[in-house]
Structure formats: structure tokens, C-alpha cells
Amino acid sequence: xxxxxTMSELPRYRWVLEALIFPLIVYxxxxxxxxxxxxDVIAEEFHITEVQAGLIIGVFxxxxxxxxxxxxxxxxxxxAKKTFLVAAGLQAAFGYLCAIAPNYHSLLAFxxxxxxxxxxxxxxxxxxxxxxxxxxxxxxxxxxxxxxxxVGITICYLLTPRFPDWRT
Numbered sequence: 001x002x003x004x005x006t007m008s009e010l011p012r013y014r015w016v017l018e019a020l021i022f023p024l025i026v027y028x029x030x031x032x033x034x035x036x037x038x039x040d041v042i043a044e045e046f047h048i049t050e051v052q053a054g055l056i057i058g059v060f061x062x063x064x065x066x067x068x069x070x071x072x073x074x075x076x077x078x079x080a081k082k083t084f085l086v087a088a089g090l091q092a093a094f095g096y097l098c099a100i101a102p103n104y105h106s107l108l109a110f111x112x113x114x115x116x117x118x119x120x121x122x123x124x125x126x127x128x129x130x131x132x133x134x135x136x137x138x139x140x141x142x143x144x145x146x147x148x149x150x151v152g153i154t155i156c157y158l159l160t161p162r163f164p165d166w167r168t
Contacts (some may be wrong), residue, residue: 028118029152038166063115084124090117
């Protein structure tokens with residue numbers, strides 16, 4: 001089969017699907033470091049040391065190191081679409097819970113679980129890309145998704161210092 005024939009068989013709305021995936025990946029980058037401009041305020045509110053405040057960022061990264069392999073097993077067993085939807089739900093739920101955390105330990109737990117939710121995003125996004133895009137487009141779409149994390153981090157540092165409160 002010719003490449004042109006294969007490309008014409010791919011659904012045109014595949015880019016719409018990518019437009020739905022990309023914002024969640026951007027959100028993952030944004031939430032990863034979003035508390036950092038407010039660590040001194042959080043430390044004061046919860047009466048914790050600077051080291052403990054730094055762990056608020058670190059615990060997210062710990063989850064992002066631990067869970068991608070587990071996420072890939074989940075993707076293989078229940079499918080990429082369902083896993084991606086679960087990841088979106090986890091990020092939304094634990095992002096909200098971080099904002100209303102009543103104390104330091106609950107904030108740490110919610111940040112860890114938020115990192116877990118984010119770590120399910122990329123293992124689920126890659127098979128979706130492989131299903132809906134041609135091999136010729138994999139590099140472009142996967143690069144776009146990886147850049148999404150950096151876009152989120154950039155947005156984080158541009159926007160969060162303008163927020164009136166770390167819980168915003």
C-alpha cells in the first residue's frame with residue numbers, strides 16, 4: 001500500500017484528538033512546579049522548614065519516577081484511552097485537593113498522588129499517537145507532547161507569581 005493511500009485512510013480528526021491530549025500534558029508541566037513561587041508562604045502557613053517545603057516539589061517528582069512503568073502496564077491491560085481518562089481525572093481531583101489541603105502532610109500526599117496522575121499521561125498518550133497517526137507523523141506528535149511539559153513549566157513561572165495566593 002502506498003504511503004499516500006495510508007495517509008488518506010487516517011481520520012482527519014486525529015489532530016482534534018491531539019488538541020485534547022496536549023492541554024493535559026501542558027497541565028502536567030504546570031502543576032509540577034506550581035507551588036515553587038509560594039514555598040515561603042506555604043512554609044509559614046504550615047510552620048515547616050525550607051527543606052520540608054522543598055519536599056512539596058520533590059514528592060511530585062518521586063511519583064513521576066515511580067509510576068510510569070506501572071502506568072504502562074495499566075495501558076496494556078485496560079487500554080490507552082481509559083488510562084488517559086483516568087490520568088485526567090486523577091490530575092483534576094488531586095489538583096483540587098492540593099488547593100484545599102488542611103495541613104502539610106495532606107498536601108504532601110495529594111502532591112504525590114497528583115504526580116502519580118501526571119505520570120500516567122505520557123504512557124497513555126504514546127499508544128494513542130501510534131493508533132491515530134501515521135509512522136511518518138510519530139516524531140512530530142510525540143515531540144509536541146514532550147514540549148507540552150515544558151510549555152506547562154513556562155506557563156507556571158509566567159502565571160503563578162501573579163496569583164494572589166498559593167491555593168488559587
